[in-house]
Amino acid sequence: xxxxxxxxxxxxxxxxxxxxxxxQCLQPLPEVRADTGGALAAAPxxxxxxxxxxxxxxxxxxxxxxxxxxxxxxxxxHENVIELDRCERCSTPFARLFAEPxxxxxxxxxxxxxxxxILPGLGHWMVGxxxxxxxxxxxxxxxxxTLLLLLxxxxxxxxxxxxxxxxxxxxxxxxxxxSSAVDARRLAEGREPIVSSRVLLWAAxxxxxxxxxxxTFLALPVARGR
Numbered sequence: 001x002x003x004x005x006x007x008x009x010x011x012x013x014x015x016x017x018x019x020x021x022x023x024q025c026l027q028p029l030p031e032v033r034a035d036t037g038g039a040l041a042a043a044p045x046x047x048x049x050x051x052x053x054x055x056x057x058x059x060x061x062x063x064x065x066x067x068x069x070x071x072x073x074x075x076x077x078h079e080n081v082i083e084l085d086r087c088e089r090c091s092t093p094f095a096r097l098f099a100e101p102x103x104x105x106x107x108x109x110x111x112x113x114x115x116x117x118i119l120p121g122l123g124h125w126m127v128g129x130x131x132x133x134x135x136x137x138x139x140x141x142x143x144x145x146t147l148l149l150l151l152x153x154x155x156x157x158x159x160x161x162x163x164x165x166x167x168x169x170x171x172x173x174x175x176x177x178x179s180s181a182v183d184a185r186r187l188a189e190g191r192e193p194i195v196s197s198r199v200l201l202w203a204a205x206x207x208x209x210x211x212x213x214x215x216t217f218l219a220l221p222v223a224r225g226r
Contacts, residue, residue: 024082026069071097109188116181123184132197136180139204143173161218165211172207 006015013024021028070079073087074096080087085094107126116123121136150159150166159166183193195203 026082107188109185112184112188113181116184117177120177120180123180124187127184127187129187132193132200135197135200136176139200140173140176140180143169143176143207147173164218165214168207168210168214172203 006017006019007013008015008022008025008027008029010027011022011025013022015022015029019029069082071082071094072079073090073092075092076087076090078087078089080094086092107123112123112126115126119137120140121133121138123133124130124136125133146169147166150162150169154160154162179195183195186193
């Protein structure tokens with residue numbers, strides 16, 4: 001081993017000369033004393049300083065005796081063993097833990113509100129929440145497309161039996177536009193949104209279920225009449 005090379009006495013991983021803890025196994029490292037020619041001194045009685053703020057933000061789990069240390073995925077929050085260089089659930093790389101967060105995009109709250117009324121999700125996109133914005137745009141396109149399809153298919157004959165489905169999608173459209181506008185304004189003001197991505201996902205699932213149930217209920221009289 002080179003004289004300038006320093007390894008962790010616990011796992012053997014290479015560490016920096018001035019490191020106070022091992023980035024591989026998270027164990028405290030013994031101090032290196034200059035007056036001993038680089039020899040390792042005894043391990044300090046108390047744990048060294050806490051890991052850098054970026055590492056603490058990444059979510060390393062506390063080391064428990066008899067259990068391998070883990071790291072929490074910054075995307076899906078899944079706990080992965082320290083040996084994995086990618087999240088086993090969503091494949092997010094381990095290096096993502098140490099990435100500096102992007103500076104927030106400054107947008108006037110009123111502007112974000114208006115753009116989200118025009119196109120739900122556009123305000124989220126403008127404030128830097130692009131995945132949320134795309135999700136709302138896709139959901140809006142689906143809801144609006146269904147409304148347009150119902151109107152075109154029943155043109156001249158009235159909505160008739162499709163009126164309940166039309167009303168459900170109309171309410172979904174108004175709720176999506178209103179909540180997206182309010183949340184875009186809140187995000188531009190630096191506050192948390194009222195409707196999270198998870199709630200939006202479950203709302204979309206609920207809309208599908210209600211649509212299927214209504215379509216089945218409306219189709220039953222026709223099928224029995226045959």
